[in-house]
Amino acid sequence: MRASLVASKTILNGAENLVKRGVWREFLGMVTKACDLLCRKDGISFGHSRALLIALSMFLICHSHVCTNLMGMSDKPLKRYIFASDFDQTLTFNDSGYVLSELLGVSTDEFERKARGMAKLNLVQQGAELAYLLLHDPEFHSQVRKEHLYEVGKRVRLKENIELLSRILDNGIEGYHFDFYVLSAAPVEVIHSALEGVVPPDHIFGTRFSYKNSGEIERIDRATAGYGKVAVLDQLQTTQQVGPDHIVYVGDGSSDIHVMLHVNVRDGFTIAVSEAKHVAQIAKRTILSTNALAVLAPILEDTVGWQRLRIREFFDSYGFLIQEWDRVRTDWLTLRAAESDWQQQAASAD
Numbered sequence: 001m002r003a004s005l006v007a008s009k010t011i012l013n014g015a016e017n018l019v020k021r022g023v024w025r026e027f028l029g030m031v032t033k034a035c036d037l038l039c040r041k042d043g044i045s046f047g048h049s050r051a052l053l054i055a056l057s058m059f060l061i062c063h064s065h066v067c068t069n070l071m072g073m074s075d076k077p078l079k080r081y082i083f084a085s086d087f088d089q090t091l092t093f094n095d096s097g098y099v100l101s102e103l104l105g106v107s108t109d110e111f112e113r114k115a116r117g118m119a120k121l122n123l124v125q126q127g128a129e130l131a132y133l134l135l136h137d138p139e140f141h142s143q144v145r146k147e148h149l150y151e152v153g154k155r156v157r158l159k160e161n162i163e164l165l166s167r168i169l170d171n172g173i174e175g176y177h178f179d180f181y182v183l184s185a186a187p188v189e190v191i192h193s194a195l196e197g198v199v200p201p202d203h204i205f206g207t208r209f210s211y212k213n214s215g216e217i218e219r220i221d222r223a224t225a226g227y228g229k230v231a232v233l234d235q236l237q238t239t240q241q242v243g244p245d246h247i248v249y250v251g252d253g254s255s256d257i258h259v260m261l262h263v264n265v266r267d268g269f270t271i272a273v274s275e276a277k278h279v280a281q282i283a284k285r286t287i288l289s290t291n292a293l294a295v296l297a298p299i300l301e302d303t304v305g306w307q308r309l310r311i312r313e314f315f316d317s318y319g320f321l322i323q324e325w326d327r328v329r330t331d332w333l334t335l336r337a338a339e340s341d342w343q344q345q346a347a348s349a350d
């Protein structure tokens with residue numbers, strides 16, 4: 001009987017291929033051939049031998065599939081990335097400075113005037129204007145306490161589905177894991193409060209203040225604005241031990257220019273979530289949506305390498321239909337009237 005089983009097994013070795021190809025008639029033909037062998041050599045009834053061989057062949061096929069899958073999993077280690085995102089107007093709709101002004105009863109026009117004035121001076125890193133005002137502007141400095149910053153975090157309007165984005169980045173994309181970090185010039189208290197239960201506090205890097213016993217802000221300990229974001233990202237890359245090409249950065253404003261240039265030059269991936277001229281020109285992709293999940297589209301397309309159909313199916317599996325996906329390249333042109341030769345000559349003669 002043993003010799004017959006060995007012979008049958010040899011015949012069935014070809015069965016896996018037939019099953020994979022879905023050629024069921026040929027598969028049954030092969031099993032029948034093996035049954036004949038068993039009947040002739042060992043005197044087993046045809047019915048019994050056929051049932052035995054179908055069971056045996058199915059076991060062998062399943063066993064080989066499991067082994068292949070296990071080997072495949074071990075052959076493909078998880079690819080680890082850092083996903084770093086700005087906060088104001090990247091994960092939110094409005095700037096925390098405006099929400100704080102409203103809370104304090106300072107008009108938004110007044111806040112805008114002060115912030116613009118600061119930006120014009122180029123005294124502080126781009127994006128750190130609010131931090132500077134909190135420390136030095138009498139109107140803000142005298143009023144703002146830690147609890148106001150926490151309250152701003154509760155009032156700021158977040159983009160939809162940040163929590164789901166965080167879960168998908170963690171373990172929702174097969175073969176990939178993205179560590180979600182927030183790098184922002186906004187006060188760290190605002191971000192902690194806004195993203196409570198969504199992003200762990202040790203994954204949030206915002207501007208840090210020291211406070212006096214009276215509750216007033218005493219000094220800035222660290223401003224995560226402009227080049228400050230580069231420093232934090234480099235530190236994260238070292239501690240997380242990922243290559244520079246395994247960094248994805250998402251941002252919307254001038255505070256993100258330094259870090260985007262830094263990520264791009266080292267083969268990382270940058271996504272702008274606004275059409276702000278300087279940022280959109282630097283970022284490798286620009287994506288505009290009110291839903292935080294939208295940033296997954298360029299990541300799945302460029303980093304993970306999926307086709308659009310698969311990306312649509314992926315969003316569909318989470319209950320989202322990509323209604324419109326328009327891709328446009330924007331060129332910014334400023335045209336001015338060219339001066340004629342005689343106008344130039346007349347100007348130089350004056």
Ligand SMILES: [Mg+2]
Nearest residue numbers: 086088089253
């Ligand atoms: Mg921003």
